[in-house]
Amino acid sequence: MDRVMAMKPAEPTDETGPAAPAERTGATESAGQRPRALEGRIALVAGATRGAGRAIARELGRAGAVVYCTGRSTAGQPSDYGRPETVEETAGLIRAEGGTAHAVVVDHLDVSAVRELVARIDREQGRLDILINDIGGEAYVEFGIPLWEYDLDDGMRLFDAGFRTHLLTSHAALGLLIRHPGGLVVETTDGTRDYNQGHFRETVFLDLAKTAVDRLAFAEGHELKAHGGTAVSVSAGWLRSEMMLDAFGVTEQTWRETAEANRGKTDVVPPYEFVISETPALLARGIVELAADPQRDQWNTRSVSSFELARHYGVTDVDGSRPDAWGFIAAMDTTPSADLAVEDYR
Template structure:
């Protein structure tokens, strides 16, 4: 276990599975005490078809790897729950050094795995769910963390997981919701310039998460996909970088971070999924 983040207090939202779980594990391996939050707890999972994907399972894996942390159930779209969480962190730890906004409930209202043929056939609540589960959750969590733990101390870093907005645009509500997340990174970073608290977006490529593995064939997954640990290692590198402020307000692609910091995916590779994807889309347009 390395100790680049030894003694740091980190909060990872949406840590029950996928990228959130990988971030929690990688931060713990780097020496941080990791507070894992999500709606899914043992016996009450939001994805009951996926076994062992709760914050309790994440904490078990984290501790088995030699890390330290705790699991706290929290719906980050509910300000009262988030405020209670921040007050609890303040009481127990006195500070928060690293906030990773990764909670995402945006697919909860998807009616089927295929997109409608016409944009007007989209369920009208789809965008609402994505905004609440994405940008709004990030907004609530960031502001309450700043109010109770980070803002007055002029310290810490906020890292928001996100996605690149495609050119040409892809799924309408998804594109709009991710654009809102990305604009939040830019705007909040601007407003925190004088407080030395960087706000950075991290955009992974196509990740082999538990949920994605249930929706795609091995053939589809063979093309430039990556594990969630690839992006998680980029987040750890940013959290440990004393010069991370130079990226505040920006959305960084994981492959950019891999070039900069030299980390790899679990298999030693450095996938360039987004760059290849964009080149392919431009070639077809």
């Protein structure tokens, strides 16, 4: 979800659902605007260590859900991503904000470990209401290498992390989730269905992983419908995650100024297009509103962007904006980015 390429924006969602609520503004608002909107709900966020997963876990906690946060990076034993963030840190942030969270170190490619995680949730809670599959595998991508030259072990590591983790976790967890009607599964990926159907994602392994995750949500939705459940594929825009900020050598305080200074330039980082980026909070806030929506089944089997969710539910990013990253990048197909007015898309 950290790498964004030009796409055709998905069709507007508001036309087929109930009217969107009045827009909300304010830089400090969080999702779950109805107080404790998810009180009593049990959530599992697979891949909650950093980025979108951490933000989703925090917003679920703020809305009153009990959140099980999983990841491989733990204090003193980071994953092969080599990042400083830990899953215990995520749970600690939720508790510090008054929420309830459990940190569980899990490799979601280890079937027995995932089954034990679900068994623990069953023992402790007796139910599972929300499953967020957010493991991405982008750290393993190598761009510009054709399939026949791609190291097979590296390619399978990307596919396994980006897709098989989702499949194995859902296989273990959905039996518990359907025990009570109204369950929600969110599969996070990179690119909406419209975009990924018409664009090659630069490497075969990345292309397959990201489209497979979306198809998984589509298939899950068909099977969950009979049990009153909903499955949705969601994609952030250009995500301003910890990893992306570090990769570009900027901070949350300097990213905008640095990107603006690169207008009209090529082969620079961050590229000017980074001005349309969003924090992980935008996607997280939309997901919490989706989870709290009694009519969330209107989204079943669908693919939706963070912007579409934010527009429908009237939420904003932390700075009060609502970036339409996919719309901005689609406009670049016909207009140079330096000639676009970013204000029209924020």
